[in-house]
Amino acid sequence: MTTTVTQVEKLSAPMRLVWAWRDMKTVTWRNLLGSVRTPEAIFFSSLQPIMFVLLFRYVFGGAIPVPGGEYVNYLMPGIFVQTVCFGSVATAIGLAEDLQKGLIERFRALPMARSAVLGGRTTADAIRNVVVLVILTVVGILVGFRLEAGVANFLLGCLVMLIFAYALSWGFSVIGLIAPNSETAQLMTFPLLFPLTFASGAFSPVEAMPGWLRGFATWQPVGTAVAAARSLMVGGVYSQPDKVYWALGWSALMLVVFSFMAVRIYRKAD
Amino acid sequence: MTSELAIDARDLVKVFNRGSSVRALDGFSLQVPRGIVMGLLGPNGSGKTTAVRILSTILSATSGSASILGLDVAKQSDAVRRTIGLAGQYATVDENLTGRENIRMVGQLTHMSKAGAASKADELLERFSLSDAGNRPVKTYSGGMRRRLDLAASLVAAPPLLFLDEPTTGLDPQSRNDLWEIIEQLVTEGTTVLLTTQYLEEADRLADDIVVIDHGREISHGTPAALKAQLGTTVVEVSFSNHESADRGLELIKGLTDKEPIREGSTVELTVENGPRVAADVLRALDAAQLEPLGLAIREPSLDDVFLSLTGRRTAEEGTATEAAPKKSRRGNKESQ
Numbered sequence: 001m002t003t004t005v006t007q008v009e010k011l012s013a014p015m016r017l018v019w020a021w022r023d024m025k026t027v028t029w030r031n032l033l034g035s036v037r038t039p040e041a042i043f044f045s046s047l048q049p050i051m052f053v054l055l056f057r058y059v060f061g062g063a064i065p066v067p068g069g070e071y072v073n074y075l076m077p078g079i080f081v082q083t084v085c086f087g088s089v090a091t092a093i094g095l096a097e098d099l100q101k102g103l104i105e106r107f108r109a110l111p112m113a114r115s116a117v118l119g120g121r122t123t124a125d126a127i128r129n130v131v132v133l134v135i136l137t138v139v140g141i142l143v144g145f146r147l148e149a150g151v152a153n154f155l156l157g158c159l160v161m162l163i164f165a166y167a168l169s170w171g172f173s174v175i176g177l178i179a180p181n182s183e184t185a186q187l188m189t190f191p192l193l194f195p196l197t198f199a200s201g202a203f204s205p206v207e208a209m210p211g212w213l214r215g216f217a218t219w220q221p222v223g224t225a226v227a228a229a230r231s232l233m234v235g236g237v238y239s240q241p242d243k244v245y246w247a248l249g250w251s252a253l254m255l256v257v258f259s260f261m262a263v264r265i266y267r268k269a270d
Numbered sequence: 271m272t273s274e275l276a277i278d279a280r281d282l283v284k285v286f287n288r289g290s291s292v293r294a295l296d297g298f299s300l301q302v303p304r305g306i307v308m309g310l311l312g313p314n315g316s317g318k319t320t321a322v323r324i325l326s327t328i329l330s331a332t333s334g335s336a337s338i339l340g341l342d343v344a345k346q347s348d349a350v351r352r353t354i355g356l357a358g359q360y361a362t363v364d365e366n367l368t369g370r371e372n373i374r375m376v377g378q379l380t381h382m383s384k385a386g387a388a389s390k391a392d393e394l395l396e397r398f399s400l401s402d403a404g405n406r407p408v409k410t411y412s413g414g415m416r417r418r419l420d421l422a423a424s425l426v427a428a429p430p431l432l433f434l435d436e437p438t439t440g441l442d443p444q445s446r447n448d449l450w451e452i453i454e455q456l457v458t459e460g461t462t463v464l465l466t467t468q469y470l471e472e473a474d475r476l477a478d479d480i481v482v483i484d485h486g487r488e489i490s491h492g493t494p495a496a497l498k499a500q501l502g503t504t505v506v507e508v509s510f511s512n513h514e515s516a517d518r519g520l521e522l523i524k525g526l527t528d529k530e531p532i533r534e535g536s537t538v539e540l541t542v543e544n545g546p547r548v549a550a551d552v553l554r555a556l557d558a559a560q561l562e563p564l565g566l567a568i569r570e571p572s573l574d575d576v577f578l579s580l581t582g583r584r585t586a587e588e589g590t591a592t593e594a595a596p597k598k599s600r601r602g603n604k605e606s607q
Binding site: 108 | 323326327329348354361362364365366367371375376379380381407423486
């Protein structure tokens, strides 16, 4: 092995951006390969929302009166949002695991972009969420869900919730970075995610909740994402265009705050 | 910028705050010329890994300075990362990827072209006898294969300086020997190596120069030969039935050589050049005094013996574990800032 001449000159700013992009792609690819190599994980992470669909469609659904007719059309956007939110937990688990196993040590000693580990993780989890959404849409259609507002609006609804879940992923990346191990990381996300998904209009109308809860359920991040998704995917009586802006606003806020926090925590060990 | 020194660390201090604050490094300095293997020898918790993590830019020092081939680890960390390779117990490989994919990934993250990373992966797999396993996920690999892959991945960019952090800890003797041969080969090709180890045997075989570290500080520095000469090459160990007879034995053995025997419990140890001859002398002396030993052994000195002779205590008495897995250190670091 010949000792190569070491490049010590600083990279130009545009070159740094190009490399940051490539590094992120490499890490994303690596994370996705990991998912593909553990198909059990994808299988079981889609199984849970499918069981939720069946549970609410056939067990509880009959007892939950909703305006505008079919409960299944009310339910599915809620399930979609719940699923992508729980899908974002993978970010916390994945980061905690990489830290635990020492892979991040290797990354830190490489001349790669510092943003690539977090960017690659959140991007890979967003792509995983797309796959799970496709599976769930098929299941939804099988149990009677209809795209009442048209395919374009349905896809727009998917886009809004994917953006929302991506922002949430950055929040969970903070948890992944501070948790002592991946099991704890997962446990730490539950007390946050549970009230947010269930104290929302995901499964039953907020109008039926007591007053003190109604305000929270309506305006908290997941609540607005559910209303936005329903507004776009079903429309009609559920049309609330302002909730789409609220959901996007929450997403932007979470993205800015959490990415700032995550990058700071990640860099601190430098 | 060129420098004669591959590593130049001065007065490094690293304080971790983990409940109580721990000084993992306490004024540690290290100068490593180019082209040699420097062995950093010490027990668990002595600060070896912390030193490597600071020198490889993973961790920042609380105070002190360090440069790698003339590049400052704190101010020019990106340039440092382009000149070093890191392998060992904590730097690791991705279990879900194949061996080939792991090396390619590191190649790409070192900013090689895709084709360049691919051909480098083939070359390294071949060289480390991993060609057949190259397309299997790493989770199917044995411990020895993982370490070889880990080492291969750290060599992707042909770094002039390589950090090997306890590269053979936990390996079986055969795998350890294989890895030693690979490291020796690298050294003949001109790579500078900083090797941390708990094994005197490993430092003896691979290192040109050894720094013994304890409590985050250098306690001895010299060639393996000098270290062993200072220590003697064999240990004669005589055990007795109780402390009293051990004390009597100690007095008898004291006069036999110019080396100082050490009593530990009911065992007396003497580190000397010529073990068998001294052992015979010991037996004659004990026999003349009608003191019967329980057992007698002649063995190679271990790191434990180096420590015993340098510090007067066993490595196992330590138990402070100031050095920990990366996760813990990382958290400690965060809290300290």
